[in-house]
Amino acid sequence: MSQFFALTLAHVRRDTPDSMVLTLNVPHEHRARFAHRAGQHLTLRAWVDGQELRRSYSLCNVQGDGSPQLAIKRIADGQFSQWAHRHLQAGAVIEAMPPTGSFGLESPCGAPRHHVAFAAGSGITPILSILETALRDEPTSRFTLVYGNRDLASVQFRERLCQLKNTYLTRLSIFHFFSNEPQDVELFSGRLDERRCGSLLTSCVQVSTIDHVYLCGPAAMMKGVSSALLAKGFPAGRIRQERFGTDPAVRPPSSVTVSASGVQLTVRIDGATRRLRLASGASSLLDSMLAAGLAPPYSCKAGVCGTCRCKVLEGEVQMQSPHALGPSEVAQGYVLACMSSVQSPTLELAFD
Numbered sequence: 204m205s206q207f208f209a210l211t212l213a214h215v216r217r218d219t220p221d222s223m224v225l226t227l228n229v230p231h232e233h234r235a236r237f238a239h240r241a242g243q244h245l246t247l248r249a250w251v252d253g254q255e256l257r258r259s260y261s262l263c264n265v266q267g268d269g270s271p272q273l274a275i276k277r278i279a280d281g282q283f284s285q286w287a288h289r290h291l292q293a294g295a296v297i298e299a300m301p302p303t304g305s306f307g308l309e310s311p312c313g314a315p316r317h318h319v320a321f322a323a324g325s326g327i328t329p330i331l332s333i334l335e336t337a338l339r340d341e342p343t344s345r346f347t348l349v350y351g352n353r354d355l356a357s358v359q360f361r362e363r364l365c366q367l368k369n370t371y372l373t374r375l376s377i378f379h380f381f382s383n384e385p386q387d388v389e390l391f392s393g394r395l396d397e398r399r400c401g402s403l404l405t406s407c408v409q410v411s412t413i414d415h416v417y418l419c420g421p422a423a424m425m426k427g428v429s430s431a432l433l434a435k436g437f438p439a440g441r442i443r444q445e446r447f448g449t450d451p452a453v454r455p456p457s458s459v460t461v462s463a464s465g466v467q468l469t470v471r472i473d474g475a476t477r478r479l480r481l482a483s484g485a486s487s488l489l490d491s492m493l494a495a496g497l498a499p500p501y502s503c504k505a506g507v508c509g510t511c512r513c514k515v516l517e518g519e520v521q522m523q524s525p526h527a528l529g530p531s532e533v534a535q536g537y538v539l540a541c542m543s544s545v546q547s548p549t550l551e552l553a554f555d
């Protein structure tokens with residue numbers, strides 16, 4: 204059974220010259236399946252020039268809204284994003300997997316909180332959902348958004364952010380950084396890097412007032428902002444991050460021959476349990492399962508999106524780069540199939 208559902212695009216809107224916002228029409232019978240938590244993403248699939256492409260996109264609308272909304276930024280030479288910008292329009296049908304991912308708001312604690320998010324470029328998408336959900340659901344909490352872009356014209360969701368600012372005048376603060384357009388205040392002219400973030404934390408946002416931090420954007424921005432926060436004494440455990448890009452240094456695991464006759468696998472996917480023998484040879488657990496004709500969920504195949512997350516019920520696997528998993532998920536036995544290799548002659552997994 205496929206995890207993909209064919210959904211019609213209700214609206215397609217150009218947001219900036221390089222980004223488009225898509226609203227998916229989810230039939231009533233699939234509403235519960237496509238309900239998302241703020242910060243989650245889903246996988247889109249398309250065949251482009253005969254090749255199957257899967258890409259993850261964060262949901263940018265508020266939690267509880269029944270019409271999933273995504274924003275796709277066009278990347279130079281990007282296969283999927285170029286295709287999407289050329290072909291997707293209202294009424295088109297696109298295949299989508301239900302939302303997944305553990306990035307999102309820390310559970311409410313009943314007390315007022317100060318959430319601070321740092322986003323750059325298309326990293327605004329999950330942050331927007333988190334921001335809007337927090338302000339709606341926590342009437343005494345406040346939110347600070349620090350958003351880096353090239354210039355004003357490239358700011359995604361500019362109007363929506365202005366509307367939110369008007370609605371939550373006293374509880375929402377927004378700081379824009381432009382790397383390619385001078386601003387009146389020198390601090391805000393330039394990339395959102397460690398030095399500028401450090402200055403911001405000294406002059407505008409007191410670290411002692413922050414309860415939770417959310418980061419999404421290019422790797423260099425996330426690293427710089429994390430370093431600035433840690434240098435000010437902010438606890439690493441209260442920083443949550445979402446990565447969009449793969450780390451070129453991280454490779455799928457090499458294959459290991461645990462037994463000449465292969466691995467005896469029992470796997471639960473989509474409510475059905477299958478038992479089969481996996482041949483050695485494929486580089487990752489995910490590839491072995493695909494080669495055996497199974498259809499486990501996946502998207503990036505690079506340890507970033509978390510779509511191939513599964514739980515090891517019995518047996519042993521070795522995992523590299525669990526970027527897309529939190530420490531508590533790893534402690535509970537979850538692994539990323541695309542970044543794991545089997546280390547035992549029998550293995551039992553659950554994707555559900």
Ligand SMILES: Cc1cc2nc3c(=O)[nH]c(=O)nc-3n(C[C@H](O)[C@H](O)[C@H](O)COP(=O)(O)OP(=O)(O)OC[C@H]3O[C@@H](n4cnc5c(N)ncnc54)[C@H](O)[C@@H]3O)c2cc1C
Pocket residue numbers: 244258259260261262274275276277278279280281282283284285325328329445446447448449503507508
């Ligand atoms: C959890 C998750 C959520 C995501 N959410 C969004 C989202 O809301 N909106 C969105 O536009 N993208 C999002 N992405 C990125 C998206 O999945 C694709 O990677 C992106 O659209 C590029 O795909 P492509 O086929 O056009 O480019 P490809 O042909 O796959 O790659 C072209 C090159 O662009 C690089 N690249 C990939 N993403 C970016 C980027 N964002 N900025 C600059 N270079 C990039 C790649 O490393 C590669 O070198 C998300 C990714 C993940 C893992």
Ligand code: FES
Pocket residue numbers: 500501502503504505506507508509510511512527539540541542
């Ligand atoms: S498919 Fe993206 S983490 Fe495995």
